[in-house]
Amino acid sequence: MSAPFVVVGGDAAGLSAASKCRRTDPDRDVVVFEKGQWISYAHCGTPYFVKGQVDRLEDLLSLSPAAVAERGIDLRRGHEVVGVDTDSQTVSVRADGETFEQPYNDLLIATGARAVDDPIEGSSLDRVFTLHGLDHAAAIRAFLTPPEEFAVADLGGGDALAADVVERYGAMSPPERVAVVGAGYVGVEMAEAFDAWDVDVHLFQRSERPVPGFGDAVGDAVIAALDDAGVTTHLGEEVVRLRGGAGAVDTVVCDSGSTLDVDAVLVGIGIRPNVALIEDTPIERGGSGAIATDAFGRTSVDDVYAAGDVAEMPHTVTGEATWDPLGLPANRAGRAIGATVAGDPQPVGSVAGTAMVKAFDLECGRTGILDHDRARAAGFDPVSETITAGSRSGYYPDAAETTVTLVADRATGRLLGGSIAGTDRAAVRIDTVATALGGELTVGELERQDLGYAPPFSPVWDPVLVAAKVLN
Numbered sequence: 496m497s498a499p500f501v502v503v504g505g506d507a508a509g510l511s512a513a514s515k516c517r518r519t520d521p522d523r524d525v526v527v528f529e530k531g532q533w534i535s536y537a538h539c540g541t542p543y544f545v546k547g548q549v550d551r552l553e554d555l556l557s558l559s560p561a562a563v564a565e566r567g568i569d570l571r572r573g574h575e576v577v578g579v580d581t582d583s584q585t586v587s588v589r590a591d592g593e594t595f596e597q598p599y600n601d602l603l604i605a606t607g608a609r610a611v612d613d614p615i616e617g618s619s620l621d622r623v624f625t626l627h628g629l630d631h632a633a634a635i636r637a638f639l640t641p642p643e644e645f646a647v648a649d650l651g652g653g654d655a656l657a658a659d660v661v662e663r664y665g666a667m668s669p670p671e672r673v674a675v676v677g678a679g680y681v682g683v684e685m686a687e688a689f690d691a692w693d694v695d696v697h698l699f700q701r702s703e704r705p706v707p708g709f710g711d712a713v714g715d716a717v718i719a720a721l722d723d724a725g726v727t728t729h730l731g732e733e734v735v736r737l738r739g740g741a742g743a744v745d746t747v748v749c750d751s752g753s754t755l756d757v758d759a760v761l762v763g764i765g766i767r768p769n770v771a772l773i774e775d776t777p778i779e780r781g782g783s784g785a786i787a788t789d790a791f792g793r794t795s796v797d798d799v800y801a802a803g804d805v806a807e808m809p810h811t812v813t814g815e816a817t818w819d820p821l822g823l824p825a826n827r828a829g830r831a832i833g834a835t836v837a838g839d840p841q842p843v844g845s846v847a848g849t850a851m852v853k854a855f856d857l858e859c860g861r862t863g864i865l866d867h868d869r870a871r872a873a874g875f876d877p878v879s880e881t882i883t884a885g886s887r888s889g890y891y892p893d894a895a896e897t898t899v900t901l902v903a904d905r906a907t908g909r910l911l912g913g914s915i916a917g918t919d920r921a922a923v924r925i926d927t928v929a930t931a932l933g934g935e936l937t938v939g940e941l942e943r944q945d946l947g948y949a950p951p952f953s954p955v956w957d958p959v960l961v962a963a964k965v966l967n
């Protein structure tokens with residue numbers, strides 16, 4: 496009997512692979528090791544759970560352990576894979592204080608990423624949070640809830656919840672002032688979440704604009720949205736240290752020397768791929784530090800695959816390896832690898848870094864290469880235009896200004912990237928640009944696409960088409 500397909504990590508990439516493998520080859524043995532108790536959960540929904548817009552933790556779960564078992568997958572929660580031996584094709588697994596060896600025929604590393612806080616001195620103080628997982632989200636929401644209204648059972652999650660930590664925060668008085676360090680998409684979403692609890696929110700960002708990956712025009716629109724909502728932005732200020740008394744944070748210290756008294760801090764300054772598992776193996780990492788993979792998600796070692804936040808993928812525009820850790824590419828790569836392992840080889844596709852973020856009423860999107868320096872480094876001669884156009888016919892109620900930036904190569908006209916911001920269904924319009932990137936369209940070709948028009952949905956010239964016309 497051959498060894499099973501072993502999957503390390505029980506979320507987006509891992510369970511997509513396991514499920515697809517079993518669907519394609521129902522006779523294939525598939526074992527999934529997940530070190531935590533949560534499986535098949537939506538990180539992306541956690542800011543909205545903290546905000547109170549999503550009621551219970553189970554609302555963020557896609558598959559229950561029972562549903563996974565029904566798919567014929569041998570799911571082992573509370574099992575951490577602590578070593579890989581690619582010669583003997585085994586993994587070492589720790590569970591309940593014991594370690595055992597598990598042979599594999601094919602192996603998928605889908606260990607995701609973790610939030611970074613170590614560059615900031617004092618980040619181990621109490622009431623300094625990161626948001627990477629449901630336990631983090633539950634602890635923050637418990638802290639925000641007045642103790643007299645708090646009951647751990649109201650959060651849901653059953654046995655998977657780290658209830659002791661959550662109960663400790665639930666017993667504390669809610670914070671009056673919170674610093675959010677880092678204004679990437681998680682920081683901006685969390686500023687909105689804290690604001691919903693009437694907390695005085697201070698958002699720190701070391702660059703001059705929030706969401707730097709979304710470009711200047713979106714950054715300016717986000718600043719305005721945050722100002723309108725009453726969030727205090729500290730732009731161009733890098734938080735270097737957190738100070739505290741009695742073990743809990745009470746002060747944020749910036750590189751300029753300025754300080755702010757706070758009751759809690761959310762650090763959202765980025766993530767790192769969970770690659771510790773492969774450190775003593777010949778499995779190669781790429782330039783980003785994430786695991787290098789080919790078009791089928793294969794690593795440099797036979798029968799070992801990697802997918803999701805732990806892996807690089809080819810970039811849609813440049814074809815070069817890139818690390819853009821996002822939800823759809825994780826699910827898509829996992830699914831493709833599951834099919835491949837089951838005997839139906841499927842490419843994992845490429846990633847354009849297509850992302851969306853909501854800043855209160857403002858919706859933003861970005862895709863491809865916006866940064867001119869990055870475009871030049873990839874051999875392009877970038878040129879860009881930013882326009883503002885209506886989201887619907889001007890006479891139709893609720894039309895709103897939508898700002899679109901498109902970047903193209905001057906010589907060939909090939910579209911390289913785009914961004915968008917507006918209050919009326921703006922973010923989803925980025926998918927038009929992402930699709931154009933996937934098809935390697937020029938700006939002229941994008942301008943001639945037959946997009947839909949009806950007054951309640953779009954003007955005759957969709958804002959993306961207006962931008963293409965201006966840039967062409």
Ligand code: FAD
Nearest residue numbers: 504506507508530538539575576606607803804821822825
């Ligand atoms: P994960 O979902 O992190 O899963 C990895 C799993 O592996 C974890 O459960 C972990 O416990 C387990 N594991 C790790 N090491 C081991 C080991 N040694 N042994 C066993 N198990 C192990 N993306 C978007 O596209 N849009 C969004 O709006 C968005 N919002 C987000 C908001 C937040 C707050 C966060 C944190 C992320 C967000 N993302 C978003 C990113 C998205 O959630 C990730 O890209 C996606 O979850 C990656 O899936 P994954 O399976 O690679 O990793």
